[in-house]
Amino acid sequence: MNDADPIIRIQNISKYFGTFLALDKVSLEVRIGEKVVVLGPSGSGKSTLLRAINRLETIQSGTIIVDGHDLYAPGEDINRIRMELGMVFQSFNLFRHKTVLENLTLAPIRLKKMAPDQAAAVAMALLDKVGMADKAGSYPVQLSGGQQQRVAIARALAMEPKIMLFDEPTSALDPEMIGEVLDVMVDLARDGMTMVVVTHEMGFAREVADRVVFMDAGAIVEEAPPEVFFDNPRHARTRKFLQQIL
Amino acid sequence: MNDADPIIRIQNISKYFGTFLALDKVSLEVRIGEKVVVLGPSGSGKSTLLRAINRLETIQSGTIIVDGHDLYAPGEDINRIRMELGMVFQSFNLFRHKTVLENLTLAPIRLKKMAPDQAAAVAMALLDKVGMADKAGSYPVQLSGGQQQRVAIARALAMEPKIMLFDEPTSALDPEMIGEVLDVMVDLARDGMTMVVVTHEMGFAREVADRVVFMDAGAIVEEAPPEVFFDNPRHARTRKFLQQIL
Amino acid sequence: MADRDTGVEKIEIGDGAAIPVPEDRGLLSAWWIALCGTIGLLIVLPLVKPDPYADILRFVPDGILVTFEVTIASISLALVVGLITGLGRISSNRFFNLLASLYVEVVRGIPLLVQLFYIYFALGRFVRVPDIVAAVIAMAFCYGAYMGEVFRAGIKSIDFGQTEASLSLGFNHRQTMMYGILPQAWRTILPPVGNEFIALLKDTSLVSILAVSDILRRGREYASESFNYFETYTMIALIYLLITLVLSRLISTMEHRLSHYERR
Amino acid sequence: MADRDTGVEKIEIGDGAAIPVPEDRGLLSAWWIALCGTIGLLIVLPLVKPDPYADILRFVPDGILVTFEVTIASISLALVVGLITGLGRISSNRFFNLLASLYVEVVRGIPLLVQLFYIYFALGRFVRVPDIVAAVIAMAFCYGAYMGEVFRAGIKSIDFGQTEASLSLGFNHRQTMMYGILPQAWRTILPPVGNEFIALLKDTSLVSILAVSDILRRGREYASESFNYFETYTMIALIYLLITLVLSRLISTMEHRLSHYERR
């Protein structure tokens, strides 16, 4: 597999919530090291698409292949695949009963059988990277939203995933905290991580994205590099969206 | 007692909440038919003063005489005095388990031993006056805030009080409903009712008030007819307040 | 129920039967299955094996009546005691407040069975009452404390503005409670009262120990004579189950009816 | 506890002793008075009137031990049963879900005393277990249903985001429950578990009917020989009261400790 091979290959997937069609024959490929930003109005299916990639939502038709593993193949261990996919949520979802350090070491110790002090060393290095080393002993409630999100990113990285998925990581934050989280994400992008990011931060999209994907009503309407997408969108729907948002 | 006699005579009253001085030697007289509007910043003691008039708050010193009855004289029946004082609250406080009509008839039937159909007739007339006759059978939750407040005014009037007390009757309302309540209050004022009104509606104060009372930090700072008060306030504190609010 | 302010969602499990609601589908189908199963067994067992099952069914009915009598008398008395206690617990009069709190604390700390024995024998010393009356008094004394907490919570759940509005119209405190607060509190109070009713019905089985001829007593009498312990207790359990299942459903229906004025 | 969505504040009164909290001052002073009064009476009565009060105090202590044994064994077993039931009640597997719901519904519908008799005699038919074991099994069977609802509510009170985060890290469902959800749910669960513990302790008095020599049985034996009914039950009630008062305080302290990670 060379760098140009897609590490995520989504083909024709559809997802219904009851009778409501949330994803309508969506196909998308993401190559190693690529950064894809997903945009779209509320309810367009962005989160559903992202969550389908690690099977937090099950799809009704189509295939998803991550790093060579078919998510729905019998015999595939979804938990192994999920270890390769780090996920960051809008609401942080840190374990409230664990300290910051424990949040980072829990999965490596339990799932990778890493020795506790090795896990702690890795964790401290990651916390340092996101600027949270001094809060290693704190509990999540003692942190601001921005701090929690940085810890959440570090927690996902502690499992050494090949891909990182972000679902509106900054929308639950007060404006003054958005920057600190975006900085961490930009650093991560520079380090060459494969990233799929749902966000409304257009600045981030312009700066970091290799490709912008625009969704509406459960379908991908337009896919383009950010320069093209923002300055020269092809579809009327895209133009309307950009007008509203900018 | 002629028309110029004070029907409310408040002399030197003080009120503490614990160690906090909420009313500081306040004196105020209100004559029959007079409309007094009480203004002042939040926490200045306006509500406390109003509530002291019907002893919903007990005072620690001073005297309050309403229609010749000393509120704190032994042997005085506070419930009789309260019947002469209609009160309208910011949060309407209609009886949730009674229909609009029942809200109006409950007190007359139980307290004045009025015959139920007579009470209903009186109530319907009042509901008609506040424009709520068609909702006589509804329950409070089925009404908008403005409608509830109009019913609350009618409920107070059903006891045929000599004085009406209003504590910010429109501050809990959406802007489009404020007008309908103020209209009812203006009508009431035209009918010659004695009224003490705490409000932030300057238009109403200008139009209806015979006298404006300005409170700050538990004391009455300035008392004047609205023309003087608004256009030519004497105290610095009053001017500052008017600047902020207008 | 002490008002705890720990910022955590609070779980309290009443000890009545689970009252099925449409939202909890698992429980609802369980309710139906339990009901059908109970009725089915109550019909099939006596048909298949009339001796002893049909015999037992013939033996216990007057016990059901006694159980209901004791339950209804006890809950009525407990409601009165509970109302007074609840008012005492929210009273600003320190003496009444403490008295009510003490009553609640003591009654909750002693097992019902011990209270039953105690009141039965202690009462017997001073006044001469039939045992069924002693049993009712004991049950009401115990449940009154729980009802007191129910009333207290119910009354406190009503916005204070309702009290102020009522007072400002000229109602005194008693009238305010009676016309303004209690009719509304009733609605919040009904579910736990229903719960306590079922719990009390179940707890009346304890009076069988005082030789009051309720369902369980009748069963024990039958069993001690026929030695069909297993069969007898099967039928007794089914009868109780049928009663509580039906009652719990009735209560949930009633609850729905009572809230008519909150519907838009 | 069924999740009712009626928009009304919900009142549920547990049947343990009232657990005093600093916020409820009436109850707190009542707690102190009750405690001091109980200890005082337990000391003064035997001193003033050694026969029978001191005699009674000498007679019952092994009963206290039995009561505690039964309580602790029952609650431990009930916690296990409750956890399984709770997981069943939230399971998406329809069969387990229904089974758990049915268990809860049936157990809650039958009086504990009837269940005790039933399980005691039914068990006796098939296996030969000591009566104290039969009693523990019966208590655990009954309380397991209540515990099941406690666990269910506790688990449901944990934000679903915690589950998703755990799954997305690669934990399977069992691990997610074990490392992520239960340790947090425990905190919400502890108060009602404490409540059930005290309720269970009080309900162990029922096993006295099955001839298990608990506090109450010991008292009844003493009374039936000495005819000092009134005095005996006074002491029994005081002993229970002392135990539940102390326990309820312990639990409220523990509850406070357990929530350390929610403090800023």
Added chain:
Amino acid sequence: ATDATWPPMEFVNARKQIVGYSIDYMKAAGREAGFRPVFKNTAWDGIFAGLASGKYDAICSSVSITEKRKKAMDFSEPYYTVRQALIVGRTSHARSLADLKGKKVGGQIGTTGYFAIKAAEGVIPKSYDEIGLAMEDLNVGRIDAVVCDDPVAANYALLKYKDTLKIASVIKTGQVEQYGIAVRKGNTGVLDLVNRGIRAVKAKGIDQELKKKWIGQ
């Protein structure tokens, strides 16, 4: 008052009537002495407390006359002589309480049978609310023996549980144990009436007929 869980002396029959030897005996005594007893089912546990508090005038419930009880209440002339019987499982080799050291033996709470168990050295006593519960426990093997009045023992061991239980022996307690009607201390009015009835019943030999009817002797 009677604790009607003590067949064949007093129990509730299938028609919910309180019947039995003692009951018929009292009815006969009543006929002879001119009173009509009204029977009230009462738990044994509190039966004496109820008498003391005046809930009823007399106890007719196979009450053995003992010195201790005589201090608390008055007794009529004895109307039946009992012995305490030891019931064991069919296959048991125990012949007396002495053979049951370290074993559990059950009796009804507050009965002379239970007092006998407690008096026996080395035996673990277990007290039941009703004798039937003790018998059931013996039947399923939770306890090793039961001690109770011999007519009751006979009823259980020879009729109800004849396949599983047997009477091992009659326990010698050293004194003659007799049933009497208990009345409140000093209530001589009732006592005289009852005594008159009992004497008449004995004189006419009605007691022998009743024994045949209920106990089969």
